[in-house]
Amino acid sequence: MDVDWGPLWLTMQLAGVTVIVLLLVGTPVAWWLAFTKSRIRTMVEAIVALPIVLPPTVLGFYLLVALGPHGAIGGFWKELTGSSLSFTFTGLVIASSFYSLPFVVQPLHGAFESVGKMPLEAAWSLRASKFDAFLTVASPMAIRGFLSAIVLGFAHTLGEFGVVLMVGGNIPGVTKVLSIAIYDHVEVLEYTQAHILSAVLLLLCFAILTIVYTVNRRLPIHVS
Amino acid sequence: MSILTAQLDLRYPAFSLQVDLEIPLRGVTAVFGPSGCGKTTLLRCVSGLERAPNGVVRLDQTVWQDDKMGTFVPLSSRPVGYVFQEPRLFPHLSVQSNLEYGRKRVPAVRHRITIDAIVELLGLKRLLDRRPHKLSGGEQQRVAIGRALLTSPELLLMDEPLSSLDVQRKREIVPFIQRLNTELSIPIIYVSHSLQEILQLATTLIIMKEGRVMRLGPLSEVCTQLDARYFMEGRHMGAVIDTVVESHDTEFGLTTLGFSGRHLFVPHQEQSIGEGLRVQILSRDVSIITSPPDFHSSVLNVLEATVTGIGTIHADHPFVDIQLDVGVPLLATITRKSLVALDLHPGQRVYAQIKAVSFRQEYEM
Structure with missing residues (x-):
């Protein structure tokens, strides 16, 4: 019996790259949400939370349009690089980043909010610049938020199905991720392969979450 | 002796601060007044945590804020130490690292105070390896004071540093603050609504009420003025x-x-x-x-x-x-x-x- 492990590897890559992108984009957004007094804050919060409630096919449909050669993102990309975004790995990363955005931003937002302004003011008074204070005070204090963000973002991207199907199609080695591979196996009644891949995904997610909860408990952060 | 100039005009619907002050910085300058009189806001404006529009804040000739000139020096670049009402220690760092946090960020040529001296002065020796949450409130506040002093500030701002402590802890810390002033000769601006603390610590007294300065002068003069009764509780006059x-x-x-x-x-x-x-x-x-x-x-x-x-x-x-x-x-x-x-x-x-x-x-x- 042959099990194609390609989709598993691709899924891992996709989840990994997506988490990195989301940390770079989501951290400033979460920071802004935690500390701004701007009136558009609630609107931004709602936009960030949209992917949680939106059916993946709806999100996927809009992303398909946007990433296409005539779409806002895809058109820009085509002008920049000359190649299309639809049905590519890069396109998948962009789509997954939208899809998993709330799972990274929300834990960080909560963590930054609970750190609050007080330790930051203390750091500034000790000659730390704003960025220095973010790196050396806010980030270590929000370490559990970062951990949750990384894990939830990663795990949520692992399980992505609808959006990938809409945006990425099903190209082996390029956009064929684990969840789609499982779906394919079931379609053609290859239950053994479907079982194996499903079990791998299940165990993987369970293991990640167990490790996270264990580490989270032992992290040396104490707030008096 | 340095002079701190502060011209501030902040107006909110429920609160205002209007001061035009020249404070001679000698010893402990206590700012006294009831809650909501603007004394903490005054301190925050002096430090740069808050910015009163069109304000002026100057230490001698050094301009920290002058909006007409477009100058506003952020707190991280002002040579002040700030001790907050709460200790605000960094929970992820040991006491030692908390003490070093500010000192590391000041160029070595400006260091005037050694860690050893602070550890000795504030009695922190047996606390150095501990995490902040293992300390009592009074110990935490002592570390916070030490941490601020180790930036070798030209001015130490203290915002009701004893108000969150019980009587026992207050008794423990007051002598340390007295020693700071005599041994390190760093001028202190000390905000408090406790007359008892002020009588023990102050050299100069500023009395505030409803966002305005009512009196400014040497403690012995201000508290023997004939209208002192209006500002101080009679039994302590x-x-x-x-x-x-x-x-x-x-x-x-x-x-x-x-x-x-x-x-x-x-x-x-x-x-x-x-x-x-x-x-x-x-x-x-x-x-x-x-x-x-x-x-x-x-x-x-x-x-x-x-x-x-x-x-x-x-x-x-x-x-x-x-x-x-x-x-x-x-x-x-x-x-x-x-x-x-x-x-x-x-x-x-x-x-x-x-x-x-x-x-x-x-x-x-």
Whole structure:
């Protein structure tokens, strides 16, 4: 019996790259949400939370349009690089980043909010610049938020199905991720392969979450 | 001596701060006033945590804020230390690392205070390896003070640093703050709504009310002004005098204190000869006699005095405050009846009988 492990590897890559992108984009957004007094804050919060409630096919449909050669993102990309975004790995990363955005931003937002302004003011008074204070005070204090963000973002991207199907199609080695591979196996009644891949995904997610909860408990952060 | 200039005008619907101050920074400058009078906001504006539009903040010639010139130096670039109401220690760092946090960020050439000196001064030796959450509130606040001092600031701002502590912890920290001032000679601006703390610590007193400065001057002058009653609770009103221990009388168990060439006899004090001792003479403990005390009296302390002022007389109030000069200002509260009987008037030579002297360690906290 042959099990194609390609989709598993691709899924891992996709989840990994997506988490990195989301940390770079989501951290400033979460920071802004935690500390701004701007009136558009609630609107931004709602936009960030949209992917949680939106059916993946709806999100996927809009992303398909946007990433296409005539779409806002895809058109820009085509002008920049000359190649299309639809049905590519890069396109998948962009789509997954939208899809998993709330799972990274929300834990960080909560963590930054609970750190609050007080330790930051203390750091500034000790000659730390704003960025220095973010790196050396806010980030270590929000370490559990970062951990949750990384894990939830990663795990949520692992399980992505609808959006990938809409945006990425099903190209082996390029956009064929684990969840789609499982779906394919079931379609053609290859239950053994479907079982194996499903079990791998299940165990993987369970293991990640167990490790996270264990580490989270032992992290040396104490707030008096 | 440095001078801090602050011209601030902040207006919110429920709150305003309007000050135009030149504060001589010598010793501890205490800012006193009820909650909501703007004293914390004043401190935050001086530090740069808050920015009053069109404000001016200057330390001598160094401009920290002048919006007409478009200058605003952020807190991280002002040479101030800030001790907050809460310790605000960094929970992920040990006490040692908390102490080093600010020091590491100051160029070595500007270091004037060593970690060892601070550890010694604030009694932190056995705490260094601990995490902040393992410390008591008083210990945490001591670390916070040390952390701020290790940036070798030109000015230390303290915002009610004792208010979150219980009486025991306050007693523990007050001596440390006194030592800061005498041993490190860093000027301190100390915000508090506790008159007791201020009487123990202040050199200069600023009294604030509803966002405005009502009084600014040396503590001994401000608290012996005839209208002091409006700003201080009456029971605590009186002169504060910095004396020096002159001699101990072991036979009778008395100590002689000297100030401005005068002497006070008080029950035995622990301080050795030559040491300073701040005492308070409450206005209600001072009575006035017009003839020399040639009769026998059980009151030991009778000082020659000149009447310098007579307080406002209220028809519905039986008492009146009298300001006296005994080399330093003194305040006496007597009855209106006595005022008439003695026919007191400014410039008159009288004698002040002092029935009790309070010491700082006895101040109620």
